Amino acid sequence: MRIAAVSDIHGNLPALEAVAADIARRGVDRVVNLGDSLSGPLLARDTARFLMAQDWLQLAGNHERQILYPHQRTASDVHAHAQLGDAELAWLATLQPSLRLNPEVLLCHGTPRSDHEYFLETVEPGGVRLATAAEIEARMAGAEAALIVCGHTHVPRAVRTAAGCLIVNPGSVGLQAYDDDHLHYHVMQNGSTDARYAIVERSAQGWSAALLAVPYDWQAMATLAARNGRPDWAHAIATGYAKPSRQ
Incomplete structure (x- = not known):
């Protein structure tokens, strides 16, 4: 089986x-999308319509939840929500955070226990570090699996636990760096523009x-982010590095 x-x-x-396109040329049995598909200052509606037309298995991320509930929306969620119609919002409402x-x-x-928790990294007052084996085990929440595939952190990683479970984060298709205040201020970045x-x-x-890692023509998306008032996104898309909001 290839996924x-x-x-x-x-x-x-x-x-x-x-x-x-890269997936199509490699040949797989199934495609899965792990969520946070639309939020941001880019092309939420067109991306939703592309995804709705696929036969992929698709999950909701924390940003799908936030888009649907007004009191939870960040600026990125507000921008995405403004682009979406009834059909796209109804589709979002069908998605689950795990399965x-x-x-x-x-x-x-x-x-497995939260759509807003990092699996393989831990956020501390001084920033972010690799999670310990004990932390990863706790975050599995007793889940029995040979393979767990997760997203959320935008950082591609693969870790095999002592019990033999392979945990894989594919990284981010669309945003290779960000800074965040959740739990404590921290920066996540890949240092490359590739999807x-x-x-x-x-x-x-x-x-x-x-x-x-797949190269693509990122310039138009960096320009769009800047035009929509998000120089932080423009910088991340154009460089793969975060532009910290704190020094």
């Missing part, structure tokens, strides 16, 4: 189209993962 996993598109349709693909594969946006996704594959030896 392509995408996540954190954030309305960046050109990046999504480049990833979809089982089959008995051995669990999909989630953040962790990210992963292919996970089961063989006789178990599950393995390939973390992939």
Whole structure:
């Protein structure tokens, strides 16, 4: 079984189209989208319509929840919501934050217990660090799986637990850096403009993962973000680095 996993598109349709084309040429059995698909100052409506036309298995991220509930919206969610019509909002409302693909594969946006929790990283007052084995185990919340695929952090990683579960984050299709105040101020960044996704594959030896980087024409999206009043997004899209709001 070969599964392509995408996540954190954030309305960046050109990046999504480049990833979809790369997936098509590689050949997979299933495509899964782990959420945070639309939020941001880019192309929420067009991205939603592209995704609605696919036969992919799709999840809700924390930003899908926030788009649907006015009191939870950030500026990025407000911008996306303003582009969406009844059909797109109804589609968002059908999506779940986690589900089982089959008995051995669990999909989630953040962790099995939360759509807003980092799985493989830990946020502390001084920033962000790699999660310990004990922290990862706690965040699994007792889930039994040979493979867990998650998103949310925008950082591509693959970790195998002591019990043999492979946890894979494909990274972000559409936004390669950001800063955030959730829990404590921190920065997440990849240092590259490439769109990210992963292919996970089961063989006789178990599950393995390939973390992939796909180039695309990012200039138009950086220009659009700047035009829509988000120089932080423009910088992240154009460089792969966050422009910190705190020094």
